[in-house]
Amino acid sequence: MGWFRNRVDFSRLIVMAVMVIVMNGLCRAQENECLAAILEKLTSGNQADLMAMIVGTGKGLNDLGEYDLCINNPDTTYATVSAFPLPAYVGVCLPSACNSKHTEIVEAAITQMVQQQGMKAEGKVDFPDSEPPKVTAGNWIGFFGFGFLILLCLVGIGVEYSNLFGKVYNEGIEESKHDKALVDSKNSLGKFFLSFSFSRNLRKMFWTPQRGDDFLSVLNGLRVISMAYIIFGHIHESMQGLPIINPEEAPNLISSWYGVFVMGGFYSVDTFFFLSAFLGAYLMTPKLMKINVFNFIMIYIHRFIRIIPTLALYIAMLLTFVNFMGSGPIWDTVNVFLVQSCKKYWWTVLTFSNNFYPGTSDIGCIGVLWYISNDMMFFIFLPFVVFAYCRNKFIGYVLTSGLVMANMIIVFVLSAVHHHPMTVTKDKNSTEIYHKPYSRFGAYFVGCLFGFLYYEWKKSKTTPEYQGTLGAIFFSFAESRRAVRLAFHFIGTGIVLFLVMITYTETKEPGDLIVWPQIASNFFNAFHRPLFVIGLALFLVGPIVGKSRFLRFVLGGSAWAPWAKITFMVYLIHTTLIIWFYCQVRQALYMTTRVAVFYWFACFLLSYLVAIPITLLIESPILQFEKLLLFATPPRKTNLQKIEEELEAKVGLLNPDQIHSKESKMNDTKAD
Numbered sequence: 001m002g003w004f005r006n007r008v009d010f011s012r013l014i015v016m017a018v019m020v021i022v023m024n025g026l027c028r029a030q031e032n033e034c035l036a037a038i039l040e041k042l043t044s045g046n047q048a049d050l051m052a053m054i055v056g057t058g059k060g061l062n063d064l065g066e067y068d069l070c071i072n073n074p075d076t077t078y079a080t081v082s083a084f085p086l087p088a089y090v091g092v093c094l095p096s097a098c099n100s101k102h103t104e105i106v107e108a109a110i111t112q113m114v115q116q117q118g119m120k121a122e123g124k125v126d127f128p129d130s131e132p133p134k135v136t137a138g139n140w141i142g143f144f145g146f147g148f149l150i151l152l153c154l155v156g157i158g159v160e161y162s163n164l165f166g167k168v169y170n171e172g173i174e175e176s177k178h179d180k181a182l183v184d185s186k187n188s189l190g191k192f193f194l195s196f197s198f199s200r201n202l203r204k205m206f207w208t209p210q211r212g213d214d215f216l217s218v219l220n221g222l223r224v225i226s227m228a229y230i231i232f233g234h235i236h237e238s239m240q241g242l243p244i245i246n247p248e249e250a251p252n253l254i255s256s257w258y259g260v261f262v263m264g265g266f267y268s269v270d271t272f273f274f275l276s277a278f279l280g281a282y283l284m285t286p287k288l289m290k291i292n293v294f295n296f297i298m299i300y301i302h303r304f305i306r307i308i309p310t311l312a313l314y315i316a317m318l319l320t321f322v323n324f325m326g327s328g329p330i331w332d333t334v335n336v337f338l339v340q341s342c343k344k345y346w347w348t349v350l351t352f353s354n355n356f357y358p359g360t361s362d363i364g365c366i367g368v369l370w371y372i373s374n375d376m377m378f379f380i381f382l383p384f385v386v387f388a389y390c391r392n393k394f395i396g397y398v399l400t401s402g403l404v405m406a407n408m409i410i411v412f413v414l415s416a417v418h419h420h421p422m423t424v425t426k427d428k429n430s431t432e433i434y435h436k437p438y439s440r441f442g443a444y445f446v447g448c449l450f451g452f453l454y455y456e457w458k459k460s461k462t463t464p465e466y467q468g469t470l471g472a473i474f475f476s477f478a479e480s481r482r483a484v485r486l487a488f489h490f491i492g493t494g495i496v497l498f499l500v501m502i503t504y505t506e507t508k509e510p511g512d513l514i515v516w517p518q519i520a521s522n523f524f525n526a527f528h529r530p531l532f533v534i535g536l537a538l539f540l541v542g543p544i545v546g547k548s549r550f551l552r553f554v555l556g557g558s559a560w561a562p563w564a565k566i567t568f569m570v571y572l573i574h575t576t577l578i579i580w581f582y583c584q585v586r587q588a589l590y591m592t593t594r595v596a597v598f599y600w601f602a603c604f605l606l607s608y609l610v611a612i613p614i615t616l617l618i619e620s621p622i623l624q625f626e627k628l629l630l631f632a633t634p635p636r637k638t639n640l641q642k643i644e645e646e647l648e649a650k651v652g653l654l655n656p657d658q659i660h661s662k663e664s665k666m667n668d669t670k671a672d
Helices: 002-009 011-029 033-044 047-056 067-072 104-115 137-160 175-185 188-194 198-206 215-239 249-255 257-264 267-284 293-324 332-350 367-391 393-418 441-460 470-480 482-501 518-544 549-555 558-565 567-582 593-630 639-654 656-671
Strands: 076-084 089-095 122-126
Touching: 033 047, 033 089, 047 067, 047 076, 047 089, 067 076, 067 089, 076 104, 104 122, 137 188, 137 198, 137 293, 137 593, 175 188, 175 198, 198 558, 198 593, 215 257, 215 267, 215 518, 215 549, 215 558, 215 567, 215 593, 249 257, 257 482, 267 367, 267 441, 267 482, 267 518, 293 332, 293 367, 293 567, 293 593, 332 367, 332 567, 367 393, 367 441, 367 567, 393 441, 393 518, 441 470, 441 518, 470 482, 470 518, 482 518, 518 549, 558 567, 567 593
Parallel strands: none
Antiparallel strands: 076 089, 076 122
16 A cells, blocks of 8 residues: 555656656667657658557556557557556557567666665566467467367267267156256266266256255355455455556545455455365264264365366466457556466466465466465365364364464464564565465364354254254254344354454554554454454354344345355456456556446456356366266165066066156156
């Protein structure tokens, strides 16, 4: 934020210096060829070229000029002069004789100028329309690879609606069991193609039967709302890295009450950590109650299959297509932030090390994927914590609580040693206590604790020995008393609102002014994330025990389910869409709350709409292939089924017309 305030004070100096450098230094760098071309335009009387140069050149800081006017004139070319990565740009329209060769003098001069003002930046001169993007061998591999995936999806549709690789009979089978009958009717190759079927995966995405006793469906709404909040925060963060025509308004926006809601977006990541651990602990506990090495192995295999291929294919898609999907004065930013960074650091994403490397020394591949790496690191330890709980509940609770306390201590020490303030926007080294896994696992294991409690309550419904457990007592107490649930709602809401709004005491102050003493900031940094998810968990107690009908209706409706399924893909693509959209601007953006909210709503809708086909192409086939082929085990035949098969054979000898009806009944039995 300090950059916005500081740069306004010397913006005129930058503009004047940049214009002089571009018109003089760039020409000298090319042995007066560019200067000669400019003089020729000035003296030749060619009004069309001269007007294109005058009108196409920006007249102030972050004025990009008229890009389309300049490049559409055959005798002029467009250059963007910037101080990277600061949002300081000027568009310049020059004669076509000027090009990107020997721009070192200009870039060095800009670098020296901005660094004298105490800012870390480098001068850059780009000619965005100088040549179209090159189609490399990697691009051709990507074109054919994704074309082959599309072909598999189309073949899958044909297998689904034909008798290829097996014939299916749906007579007498409930509609909800048609998919099971379809899968059982196909051989292994048919199941492979079914995994890619667009229509089948789309139907499974949107047709979501919901049981009346599925109280955890409220998490679907929470997941989508949290994703919307993350996009809301990233829209504002990304705008501050773009050419803004009113940069002085940016700090005012954050320091207003509107900025409180922007700051609240940072907690959405903790919400996802909480949900991941809560569901992981709850679903993993029954699998690890018995000592079974196979279950341990399968938990990790399923996780890696769920994440790694999807990440790899998405990065491959990005590297294949994104360079050809736009143009504009600052379109080169896409190449810097997405293409080149992912070409260099794709392996850090697939090895879940991008939260440590390259760190702050360079731009990593899709920066928001630090969350995926942290979540994976936490997940690696989760089965061992759950296994400890399964062997001894007391040890499990002590271990999980100890991990939460350890996180608080680590963050407190880091905050005290490196003097971190309580607000991220005023923290010059926020990555240490925001991105690093050793600073974020507290909220995750709070979710693990609540997962254990919820498992005990659910188990107590059918197993008397669990009725005296801590989870059964806690949730049963809330289930049976409306006043307790209301108290939890108000306490949870109060904790969440307090933590979100308390930061306003510092964000409202100008510049880097710190209001809170360091010791208070240390305690806040140590406790606020675990406390936030505790407040969130208390707020959700009523809905997840089957009470609080209004909240169950708002958050647990079946309309949320399909959108919750594609949240992972939305998280992957939303920053790419934001960069893709912003980097095609022809003029500087005018930053206001209305503009930001409009862009947020558009990006939220577009992210989910774009995520549907990408999910059907990449993620759904992987999950279906795993489910249908890799981990599918043939159902064991009971004695009754064996007797029915013998009867079927005998009946078939007497009356062949009855075979089909018997097959339908057998398929129904297998589905059950």
